[in-house]
Amino acid sequence: MNTTxxxxxxxxxxxxLSNLKKKPKVRDWLDxxxxxxxxxxxxxxxxxxxxxHALMRIACDELGLSPSGVKALAANTTRSPxxxxxxxxxxxxxxxxxxxxxxxxxxxACLQVYAQQRCxxxxxxxxxxxxLKAGAHSAQLVSFITDALLDxxxxxxxxxxxxxxxxxxxxxxxKSPAFTQRQDIAQKIMGQFEYIQDLVKPQxxxxxxxxxxxxxxxxxxxxxxxFERLALNISGIERVVYDGALVGVxxxxxxxxxxxxALLELxxxxxxxxxxxxxxxxxxxxxxxxxQAQPLESQTITSQGVGPYTARVSSTTTSPSDLQGPAVxxxxxxxxxxxxxASIGLSTAWARWRGDDKVHGEPSQLEVISHSQGIYxxxxxxxxxxxxPEQSVTVEHHAGAGCYGHNGADDVAYDAAWLARFKPxxxxxxxxxxxDELGLSPMSAAMAVKITATASESGQLLSWETDLxxxxxxxxxxxxxxxxxxxxxxxxxxxxxxxxLVAVNAPLQNxxxxxxxxxxxxxxxNWAVYNHRVLSTPFRVSALxxxxxxxxxxxxxxxxxLLAERLNMDPLTFRLNNxxxxxxxxxxxxxxxxxxxxxxxxxxxxDGEGWGLGFAKYKNSSAYCAVVAHVKVSETVQVMSLDLxxxxxxxxxxxxxxxxxxxxxxxxxxxxxxxxAQLGLDxxxxxxxxxxxxxxxxxxxxxxxSLIDPMNSxxxxxxxxxxxxxxAALANAVSQAISARIYNMPLNAENxxxxxxx
Amino acid sequence: xxxxxxxxxxxxxxxxxxxKDANGxxxxxxxxxxxELGLKATRLGCGQGQCGACTVLKGQMAILACETWVSDLExxxxxxxxxxxQSGTPHALQAAFIEQQAAQCGFCTSGIIMQSTALLQQHxxxxxxxxxxxxxxxxxxxxxxxxVIKAVLLASGQACTNTNNSxxxxxxxxxx
Numbered sequence: 028m029n030t031t032x033x034x035x036x037x038x039x040x041x042x043x044l045s046n047l048k049k050k051p052k053v054r055d056w057l058d059x060x061x062x063x064x065x066x067x068x069x070x071x072x073x074x075x076x077x078x079x080h081a082l083m084r085i086a087c088d089e090l091g092l093s094p095s096g097v098k099a100l101a102a103n104t105t106r107s108p109x110x111x112x113x114x115x116x117x118x119x120x121x122x123x124x125x126x127x128x129x130x131x132x133x134x135x136a137c138l139q140v141y142a143q144q145r146c147x148x149x150x151x152x153x154x155x156x157x158x159l160k161a162g163a164h165s166a167q168l169v170s171f172i173t174d175a176l177l178d179x180x181x182x183x184x185x186x187x188x189x190x191x192x193x194x195x196x197x198x199x200x201x202k203s204p205a206f207t208q209r210q211d212i213a214q215k216i217m218g219q220f221e222y223i224q225d226l227v228k229p230q231x232x233x234x235x236x237x238x239x240x241x242x243x244x245x246x247x248x249x250x251x252x253x254f255e256r257l258a259l260n261i262s263g264i265e266r267v268v269y270d271g272a273l274v275g276v277x278x279x280x281x282x283x284x285x286x287x288x289a290l291l292e293l294x295x296x297x298x299x300x301x302x303x304x305x306x307x308x309x310x311x312x313x314x315x316x317x318x319q320a321q322p323l324e325s326q327t328i329t330s331q332g333v334g335p336y337t338a339r340v341s342s343t344t345t346s347p348s349d350l351q352g353p354a355v356x357x358x359x360x361x362x363x364x365x366x367x368x369a370s371i372g373l374s375t376a377w378a379r380w381r382g383d384d385k386v387h388g389e390p391s392q393l394e395v396i397s398h399s400q401g402i403y404x405x406x407x408x409x410x411x412x413x414x415x416p417e418q419s420v421t422v423e424h425h426a427g428a429g430c431y432g433h434n435g436a437d438d439v440a441y442d443a444a445w446l447a448r449f450k451p452x453x454x455x456x457x458x459x460x461x462x463d464e465l466g467l468s469p470m471s472a473a474m475a476v477k478i479t480a481t482a483s484e485s486g487q488l489l490s491w492e493t494d495l496x497x498x499x500x501x502x503x504x505x506x507x508x509x510x511x512x513x514x515x516x517x518x519x520x521x522x523x524x525x526x527x528l529v530a531v532n533a534p535l536q537n538x539x540x541x542x543x544x545x546x547x548x549x550x551x552x553n554w555a556v557y558n559h560r561v562l563s564t565p566f567r568v569s570a571l572x573x574x575x576x577x578x579x580x581x582x583x584x585x586x587x588x589l590l591a592e593r594l595n596m597d598p599l600t601f602r603l604n605n606x607x608x609x610x611x612x613x614x615x616x617x618x619x620x621x622x623x624x625x626x627x628x629x630x631x632x633x634d635g636e637g638w639g640l641g642f643a644k645y646k647n648s649s650a651y652c653a654v655v656a657h658v659k660v661s662e663t664v665q666v667m668s669l670d671l672x673x674x675x676x677x678x679x680x681x682x683x684x685x686x687x688x689x690x691x692x693x694x695x696x697x698x699x700x701x702x703x704a705q706l707g708l709d710x711x712x713x714x715x716x717x718x719x720x721x722x723x724x725x726x727x728x729x730x731x732x733s734l735i736d737p738m739n740s741x742x743x744x745x746x747x748x749x750x751x752x753x754x755a756a757l758a759n760a761v762s763q764a765i766s767a768r769i770y771n772m773p774l775n776a777e778n779x780x781x782x783x784x785x
Numbered sequence: 786x787x788x789x790x791x792x793x794x795x796x797x798x799x800x801x802x803x804x805k806d807a808n809g810x811x812x813x814x815x816x817x818x819x820x821e822l823g824l825k826a827t828r829l830g831c832g833q834g835q836c837g838a839c840t841v842l843k844g845q846m847a848i849l850a851c852e853t854w855v856s857d858l859e860x861x862x863x864x865x866x867x868x869x870x871q872s873g874t875p876h877a878l879q880a881a882f883i884e885q886q887a888a889q890c891g892f893c894t895s896g897i898i899m900q901s902t903a904l905l906q907q908h909x910x911x912x913x914x915x916x917x918x919x920x921x922x923x924x925x926x927x928x929x930x931x932x933v934i935k936a937v938l939l940a941s942g943q944a945c946t947n948t949n950n951s952x953x954x955x956x957x958x959x960x961x
Contacts, residue, residue, distance in 0.1 A: 074890070075889040075890025075891070075892075075927055076889065077889070207886075208883060208884075208886060209886065211891070212883065212886055212888045212889075212891060213883050215888050215890075215891025215894050215895075216875075216879050216882045216883050216887075216888060216891070216894060216898065217866075217870065217875060217879060218824075218825075218826030218865070218866040218867045218869075218895060220891060221825070222825075222828075222892070224825075224828070224829070225819075225825040261808060262806065262807035262808050263806075263807065280816075280820060281816060281819075281820060282806060282812055282813075282816045282820070283806070285816075285832065286806075286808075286810065369926055370890075370892075370926055371830045371836060371838055371890075371892045371893045371924055371925065371926050372828070372830060372838075372890070372892045373829065373830070426890075427890075427892075428830075428890050428892035429889060429890030429892060429926050429927045430890075431926070458829075460832070461830070461831040461832060461833060461835075682886055683886075686886060686889060686929065686932070687889075689928060689929070689931060689932070690889055690927045690928035690929060691928065692928065693928025693929075693930055693931070694926070694927070694928045697928075715831065715833055715835060716831060716833075716835035716836055716924060717835060721924060721926065722928075722930070723920075723921050723922075723924070724916070724917045724920040724921055724923065724925075724930055724933070724934070725917045725918065725921050727917065727930040727931055727934060728931075729931065730931045
C-alpha cells in the first residue's frame with residue numbers, strides 16, 4: 028500500500044485551539060537551538076511516564092526528523108506554555124495534539140517554500156530523513172525553519188496530518204531503538220540521569236522543614252527549645268527557625284540534617300490533639316459508616332430517565348423497559364479505605380530569594396526548582412503564600428521520582444521557599460524524609476459506593492443508581508483564592524491567612540473526581556449518579572492516579588458480574604449484550620480471545636482459583652481498557668496473570684504506552700489487594716514501608732498487553748486507563764475463587780474472611 | 786583519633802580523610818557516595834533499609850548503603866551502578882534493562898540492577914522464582930516488575946520470550 032502521499036486533514040481539537048489562543052506563535056511551541064536542534068516547548072512535565080519522549084516522537088513523525096535532531100525541553104515558567112497540570116492522561120491528548128498541529132503547520136510551510144524554490148507542485152516534494160526532496164534535488168528541512176516562520180502565527184484551520192502507521196518509511200524508522208527506547212531510561216539505567224535530588228549548587232544550604240503530623244498540630248514551646256538546644260550541638264547545624272507550627276533547620280550537609288531529625292525520635296514537637304482525629308478512622312472496617320455520618324454536600328451528578336435526588340428510581344418503579352420482562356435487582360455496597368501515594372523517592376525542592384527590591388524587608392524575587400506536576404499553578408500559589416506578584420516567582424521543572432498524582436512536590440517547594448527566606452541569596456535544598464513522604468503527602472480519599480441495578484430476564488440492563496460518599500479528590504494548587512500548600516496552612520496566619528482547603532471534585536465533563544467513571548458506559552435507559560461529598564477534612568486528600576475511577580469501576584463491574592450471575596449468564600456475554608460502542612466491544616472481544624475466555628467456563632476450576640473480567644472507558648471520554656485476571660486464593664490472593672487490551676486511539680509510542688498500561692495494572696493490583704492507610708489520633712501511622720506494604724516482586728503476575736489502534740482516532744493518554752478495569756477484574760476473579768462476593772478493599776485475608784462469613 | 790579509611794570503589798582505590806563526621810559520629814556509605822564522592826546513582830529512598838534503592842555491592846554481596854557505616858569498610862571492594870559498565874560498554878544487565886525498557890521513573894532501578902548483579906554472580910541462570918526472591922526487598926512503585934524479571938532472564942542468556950507482553954497493534958476488529 029503506497030500511502031506516502033496519503034494525508035488526512037485533521038481539525039484542531041478544542042484543547043489545541045485553546046492552547047494556540049494563549050500561545051499563538053510557532054516559537055511558543057517549537058524553536059531551534061544554536062546548533063540547529065529542534066526544541067519542543069511544552070507545559071507538560073516528565074514524571075516518569077515518558078511524555079518528553081512521546082512529544083519528540085510526534086515531532087519526528089510530523090517532520091520526518093530523526094530523534095537525534097529533536098528534543099522536548101523541561102518546562103519552565105520563564106519560557107514554556109502554561110498547560111496547567113500534567114494529570115488526567117491528557118498530555119499526549121492535549122500537548123501532543125498541539126505539538127502535532129504546530130509541526131504540521133511548519134511542515135506545510137517548509138514544503139510550500141521549497142516547492143516554490145524548485146518550481147514544482149507542493150505535492151511533488153517528499154520528506155525523508157530530515158530532507159525535503161524534489162526530483163534529484165534535496166535540502167535540509169530545518170534550514171527552512173526561519174525566524175520568520177518561527178514568529179508566524181499558527182493557522183487554526185485543519186492541516187494535513189501525516190499518519191504514522193500507514194507510511195512504510197516511517198514504520199521502518201520507528202522500529203529503530205532511537206524511536207522505541209526512551210533516552211531518559213537509558214540514562215537512568217547507566218546511572219547518568221540527574222534527578223532533582225542530585226543537583227548541587229555553588230552557594231547552597233541544606234534544609235529540613237518539620238511539620239506537625241496532623242493538619243492542626245501546635246508547637247509545644249518547651250519541646251522546641253529543647254530541640255533547638257540539642258540541634259545546635261550538632262556541628263553542621265547552622266540555625267533552627269520556626270513560624271506557627273513549622274520548624275526549619277539549616278545545615279551544611281544532609282548527614283547533619285539526618286542526625287538532627289533523629290532527635291525527633293526522642294519526643295514530638297507538637298500537640299496533635301487540636302486536630303481531633305475521629306477515633307473511628309483507626310479501624311478501616313468502619314470507613315463506610317464514618318463517611319456516611321459526615322456533613323455532606325449531596326448532588327445529582329447526572330441522570331437519565333429518573334428524577335432529581337429527592338425522587339429516586341427504585342427497583343419497583345415501573346419504567347417502559349420493564350415491559351421486556353420482570354427485572355432482577357441487585358443492591359450492593361463497596362468501600363475502599365484511604366490509600367497513600369507512596370513514591371519510592373522523597374519530595375525535594377530548591378529555592379532562592381534574591382533581588383534589591385524588598386517586600387516586608389526581604390528580597391522580592393523567588394526562584395524555585397520543583398518536580399511539581401503544575402509549575403504555573405505552583406507559581407501562583409507561592410505568590411499568594413508570600414504576597415508576591417506571580418511575575419516575581421519563577422518555577423523550573425526538574426524530574427524527581429515517579430509521580431502518580433498530587434504528591435508532596437508542591438508542598439516541599441513551599442517548604443524550601445519558606446526556609447530560604449532565612450538565608451537570602453543562597454539556594455536552599457529541602458527534602459522530605461520517608462515518614463514525611465508517607466505521612467504528609469495528600470492521601471487518596473476513602474470511598475463508599477452503593478449501587479442498585481436492575482435487568483430484564485433476557486439480560487438487558489434496565490436501571491442503574493449509584494450513591495457515592497467521599498471527600499473531594501482535588502486540593503491541588505492554582506485553583507483557590509488562598510494557597511493549597513501544606514506549610515502555608517501551618518505557619519502563623521496573621522500575615523498571609525491560608526485556611527485548610529476542603530477537597531473538591533472537577534466537573535464531570537472534565538472527568539470528575541470522586542465520581543470519575545461512576546456513570547456506566549453500558550446502554551441503560553434509566554440511570555442516576557448521586558455524589559455525597561464529605562465536607563470534613565481530618566486528613567488532607569487529593570488526586571491519586573485515576574481518582575475515583577479505581578473504586579467506581581471496581582463497584583460498577585462487580586455489580587455487572589452480580590447481575591450476570593443472577594441471570595445465569597456469562598459475564599462477557601452480559602456485557603456485550605448491553606454495550607453498543609464498537610470500540611468498547613472490540614477491547615472486550617480481544618481480551619476474551621487473549622485469555623481464551625470462552626473455554627474458561629468449561630474448564631475445571633481448582634478450589635480457590637478464579638477468573639474475572641473488568642472494563643471501562645477511562646473518564647467515559649478517553650482510552651478503553653478491558654482486563655482478565657486469573658487468581659489463586661489461599662489465605663492471600665496470588666495474581667497469576669493479567670491480560671489487558673486497550674484502545675488509546677492513535678498510538679504515538681507503542682512501548683511507552685505498553686509500559687504505562689502494565690505499570691497501571693501492577694499499581695492497581697497493589698492498591699486493590701494490599702493498600703490501606705493506617706490512621707491514628709496523632710496522624711498517619713503507616714509512614715514506613717513496613718506499615719504500608721505495596722506489591723513486591725514475588726507478587727508479579729504474568730502480563731499480556733494488546734493495543735487496538737482504530738485508524739484516524741485522536742490519541743488518548745495511556746497512563747490511567749488500566750487502573751479501574753484491573754481493580755474490577757481482580758474483584759470478580761477473587762469473588763469467583765472464594766465463591767463469595769467481596770465488597771471491601773483491600774482484598775486481604777481479613778476482608779476475604781468477612782465476605783465468606785457474611 | 787585518626788579515622789582515615791581506604792577502600793576500593795568501582796575498581797579504584799579511595800582514601801577518605803575522615804570516616805567520621807566532625808562530632809565523631811559514623812557516616813553512612815550512602816552519604817559518602819552521594820555527597821563526598823559525587824556518585825549519585827545510589828539513591829536515598831527511605832534511609833531505613835526498607836526499599837532497596839541504595840543497594841550496592843560489597844565484594845559480591847548486595848548491601849544497603851543507607852545502613853552501612855563507612856567506617857566498617859576498610860579494605861572493602863564496593864561497586865555501584867556507575868562501576869558496572871566497562872570502558873563505556875554497558876554491563877549485560879544494563880543492556881538487557883535498556884532493551885526491555887525495564888524502568889519508568891527509574892528511581893528504584895539502580896538498586897534493582899545491583900541486587901540482580903549479586904544474583905547473577907550466585908546463579909548464572911536464575912529461575913523466575915529465584916529472581917523474584919532476590920528482588921523481594923527492592924520496591925518499585927511504577928510497576929515495571931514484569932519487565933525487570935524479563936531483563937534479568939535476558940541478561941543471563943535465557944530466552945526471554947517477548948510474546949508475553951508484546952504490543953500487537955491491530956485494527957479495530959468489530960467482532961462480537
